[in-house]
Amino acid sequence: MSVLPFLDVALALLIVGLAVWTIAARVLFASVVGYVAYGLLLALVWVRLYAPDVALTEAAVGSGVTGVLLITAGKRLGAARAGEAGPAPGLAQKLFAGALALLVAGALAAVILILPDPAPSLAPQAAAAADGPGAGLGNPITAVLISYRSFDTMLEKVVLILAVLGVWSVGADKAWGAAPAPLGQRNPYGASVFLAQMLAPVGAVIGVHIFWVGADAPGGAFQGGALLAAMWMIAMMARITEPPRIDARRLRLALVAGPAVFLIAGLAGPLMAGSFFAFPHAFAKPIILFIEAFMLLSIAVALPALVAGPPSGRSE
Amino acid sequence: MIALVDLFSLAAIGAGVFFFFAGTVGLLRFPDSLTRLHALAKADNLGLGLVALGLLPRADTALAALKLIVIWALVLLSGASTAQLIGRALRRGRK
Amino acid sequence: MSPWVLAGLVGAALVGLGLYGLILHPHPLRKLLAFNLIGSGVFLVFGIVARRGAAAGFSFDPIPQAMVITGIVVAFAASALAVALILRLHAESGRVTLDPEAWTKPDDGAAKS
């Protein structure tokens, strides 16, 4: 009898507990903090589900970068008066919501328990295709993301551009083109400057490493890019560097680099391998790494841009 | 020899776990934020350091061992900095 | 109980909790947190589907896992857009209520629903 099942149950209880806290906490900021802790623990569940790639993404994006975003927002809104969001829900509403939530959760749990056995899987097809279009990649997730379902991935990068533009577009008209407000305080503490100076270079190296090994081991452009983004954000919070102006040509080029290169490679598919978004067998790995390198850049720039928010007319 | 290495690992990890446990108790029982912070820093720095030390002989390759040390160093760095930051924020909040 | 069953039950619980919060909380940021809870519950369902599909020498089915990675990034982008809207709304009006009636202007007349 191993100790793992007990750890699993403890982890599950802790996660559900934190989720309850996130929903039930009275104070907005407490709820935000609960959610960030929850996200970190969730990454452990992904490790237990044999999903190290997802665990890395969840830890970096789902918990880390989202955490910065939510905590910043929570801090700004937390100071506001209570009750400004509208009246608290009545008992009937609570009962209705509770019943609906119970119904959905119960039905979902029941359905999950009767998922068919043996489970259907595309793993055999993915393994077989590895000799074809996805040649030379040891990490099947990267093969799915950049080869078999590359179309989804390209579109998702377009979604990121739209999200950045959407965030910028809620700014004021007269601020358009300017830089977003700085992420940190005017006079950052020595400790945060120290942290940024020490951590950012190491983190950037690790980020590039995670991207580079992503072809064959857990990791890839998403995870590496998120780490690079986090390092840039740490540097911005310490005011070592500032968010760039949103009309800077270099920023915009970096943001579209991933989807643009992906789109061009997809369009070149018929010439290279007879089909859109297909890669020639012999060069699949270098082409995929080439595309991923630009995606790494786009992700590393897009995530901080999303956190930094709309352009601000404020100058310090 | 192997038994000796195992014993070393066991002792180091056990000590590490003790510090984590003590740190957690401190987090839950200490009266104010600064002392709780103090307890946490002990757990992070010493506890994790001892666990990493205990795992070192069990690493398959030199690279894996290096990664263990790097992890500890990174946690040390971020733990120390955030403790500073939280402490500073607390002091400012009190004024 | 195997880990995937447990993760599945956690996923179902998270979806339920998130749904409750999404319907009930009047504050948009709390709604956003609730949406993120539902999101991670849904991703966990993908995760157990992937884990159950272990075959052909893989300990997981890579397709659903890749979908989760896409999903996490999209969910973050959505959160960022929502936060930008909430902060801007707060800065412009000092309120964050979503109640349509609160935003009805006098000259909208009978525009009540």
Added chain:
Amino acid sequence: MMAPDPTTPGGSLLVLAILLPCAGIILSFVLGGRNAERVALGLTPFGFALACAIAFHVASAGKPVVYALGGLAPPLGIALRADGVSAVMLVAAAVILTAASFYARAKFATPEGAPESRIALTFWIMLQAIWAALTIIFVGGDLFNLYVALELLTFAAVPLVCIDGRPETLAAALRYLLFALFGSISYLLGVALFYGAYGTLDIPLLAQKVQSTPIVWMAAALMTGGLLAKTALFPLHLWLPPAHANAPAAASAVLSGLVVKGSFFLTLRLWFYVLPALPAAGAANILGALGSAAIIVGSVLALRQARLKLLIAYSTVAQIGYLFLVFPLAMGAHVWSDIGWSAGVMQILAHAFAKAAMFLSAGLLAEALGHDQIARLGGAARALPMTFLTLGLGGLSLMGLPPSGGFSAKWLMLQASVASGQWVWTLPVLAGGLLAAGYVYRILTPALSEGDIVLKAPPKRSREAIALGLALIALALGFAPQGFFDLLEIGRPLAAGTLR
């Protein structure tokens, strides 16, 4: 092991039709300033030509056009598939988006030498994004790929709602975003369950495999619920009127005419293409009942609005209700289900054109008068005859008076209800028509009455002509020949009782 490549001739057109607006987004974003408008307008003829070429291929081949991306057949790869309905929707979307683009030039143009402006860049990029997203929704053959398209649509539509930055539009956009996110995540949960049950997300492959099991019902319920929230079907309609009424006119036309149809189209795909094998009469009746309630509630609320744009927005809530009558009237393989199917698609098209025309006219009217209060429209029809002609013609189609696409749709719905013995569905169709007559009358009566009107600025003839053109298309749909309805049947799994 590997399935053969299902790609058909003309399949590459589908990929190009999607990649064209994507490339436009990227170019507009990098070049910025005036170039965003140039790229968006410059690509419209190509987008339109691609849509027509796809429709031509489908019609001449008599079967769906398919493309397997990366040369990988489903289930591992993603396939794009355009059937009769996709082809028609692609062309309709191309026409309305092109019209909206040229109409919007007056408001969103960047003058020579002026710096890049927030609203212009946002508008032109988001318009192209809506084009890209709708194209994928109409031709996507993979449920997860369609999820990404749904998100693309959300991220494009929300910033358009709050483009003018007033607090009430920000609140409307935020509410819309939260509903849309709930819709997407609920849809995604259904996708996860389908994958867990059958190991594929390709629509035809799933259709062969699905059986009436609890997992399938749960997945169908979750996906439908999510899509209903995005389509704003009663009782999940609360977000729509403020969002659509507060956007600039060109955006409102696209949001009301096309964007809500995107999620409705996926609801059709789900029930008619993924789940045709399910005994779904009960589900169809529930959807029909919600649709009927939407018709009544939406129309009654439209009657009570004081502002023209809000009235038109509530009319959208009602007209969406009609769409859902397609479920009880076309589900299953009966002799009458072809009629119900034609009725449903005709209603999508007629409403898309009529509503786009009406929102564009309402925008012209608000710009010319400086307000859109219905009570203060006295004499406006004489000052703005062409605008009110467009509003009247659009209203004709909404009411369902001949000759119009709206009339054809409602007439076919009545035929299908009678032929199938489901008399009960005739009631909402007829009642909705009467109520629509009521709210259209409410717009036209004060406008036709005496009154002094001071125009702030007369609207441009060309913009009035664009709106009128759309209204005329809505009327022309009433004369659609039989060949058009045959086109709609191409690729429908259970057309007239035979598996095609």
